Amino acid sequence: MALGGNPIFNGKNFRGATQAPPVPQAYGHNNFGQNQFGQPAYGQGRAPGQVMDAQSGWMSQQQNMSNDQLQQMYHRPAAGPSETGRMTFDDVIVKTAICLAAVAAGAAVTLVVALPLASLLMIVGALGGFVLALVNTFKKQPSPALILAYAALEGLFLGGLTRILDGMYPGVGLQAVIGTLSVFAVTLVLFKSGKVRATPKAMRFFMIATIGYAVFALINMVMMWTGAVDSPFGLRTSMEIAGIPLGVFIGLLAIGLAAFSLIMDFTSIEAGVRSGAPERFSWTAAFGLTVTLVWLYVEIIRLLAILRGDD
Template sequence: MALGGNPIFNGKNFRGATQAPPVPAHPYGQNPYGQNPYGQNPYGQAPYGQNPYGQAPYGQAPQGQPGWGTPPQGMSREQLEQMYNRPAAGPADTGRMTFDDVIIKTAACLAVVVLGAAVTLFVPMGTASLLMIVGALGGFVLALVNTFKKQPSPALILAYAGLEGFFLGGLTRILDGMFPGVGLQAVIGTVAVTGVTLLLFKSGKVRATPKAMRFFMIALIGYAVFALINMVMMWTGAVDSPFGLRTEVEILGIPLGVFIGLLAIGLAAFSLIMDFTSIEEGVRAGAPERYSWTAAFGLTVTLVWLYVEIIRLLAILRGDD
């Protein structure tokens, strides 16, 4: 869709309705539909005095021949008027992606996420933790598969949503047990950030400009490097804090994770802007309807990321009290 937008949308063929093939060129003076019969005008013009359209004016046509205003055979004048008064075919009629398609499919993905999260609430804590790990690893693999897959697969996208539901459900259950109420606060925060971002995008005040895209990529790479280092240090036992360097290091008495969390939430919000831009350009360009699944997948990935950053930031703030 949008070049330089969300990486999930890059590399896809978003061409819309196909165009009619061009008329083949023909030598000058030849009939394009065959050789010029003897006696016919080679330039497509009727001989002097003859009707150039092959029909006589209305009311002057010889018997058995149609004149001007004569409806085609088998159609009444009322049927013709109804045919010409019909509204033009819209995107949904021609198999092109619409905003409604994206909304419906995104809602389906989020519903599967919620369903997967709900499963972790009705199983023992050990099972919920296992589901969280399976969801994190499986979701990461399917995220890569769906990102690099040229044609969207609804089954794989919904499977990704279900695995992410396991991950988010297990994570929320653990953190909400440590800091009661943090899960609901994270849901409200995710909805609020998404709503504000959408309003800013619709107002035109925030756009995915090339300059903003460069800043986003630099900040995203820096954040990814920090997250990787922090994860390795936690796995190797170099730090004992449950959030690693995020709470182990403080700046002016404030945990480093607060600054990192605010940066990550800002990056996730800008990723939503990129998603909205890609979807808008895809609809405008007449992308095929099947790519509404790609748009829904991109939004789901961003919303999952946003929720994780918000609930982690809230947990760090609650743990610092």
């Protein structure tokens, strides 16, 4: 997969990424067939009078400058990523914060309405968020509007889920928020230190484990819908290993997978910044982080609820 293996970045490769453009050279040192701005020279796309006028204007402007001014102009540092429309880490941070704010806004709605309406909004958010997650994943170019709409819908889902579980087990909502932030911070520190990387071997294990987890989740959901198991969390709480609910082991595995998905997100973002990806792909990076954080939060709050229910 492209850029770290995260499916969200797969197939995009940060299209349009190029190196920063060269600094214009002084007049008289341009390449053959081009002027100092990289534009066509005489007879290549413009009328002769237009080219000569442009060159004459530039030459007259140079003549009006002092030697010091010319030296300062030609010795200016090259434009950085932000000046050339390239993605930067700051762009990703800002846009991720905007996405998380949309998630928080959606969650706030479910916390102030009646519980039956909050439950309905939770279902709408889950279904709508799933659809928009697929749309944003397979779009070649990022759409800020669709990404923010996804974040708001996921906020409805998380808010409704939190309200229901927090009503059953008071305090799990706050604990899940703290747990999510803690895992994110630890994962980021480990990635920055170089101790954890998305190596090809680790990514193969991640894909195998994720497919296995997805198959289990699908079977569990079908059994709950058909009434084959009547436990609140299906097989997660109806089966035990050495007296410990199966959901505890599954939950720890899922949290580990979500944490490694963060590592792949960081790898993809780092690769995008280094390759000079266009600034618009910072929305793709923010979307990837938002998806992973939503997944991580769901797994943590479910694990906490299973542990509290087993008391």
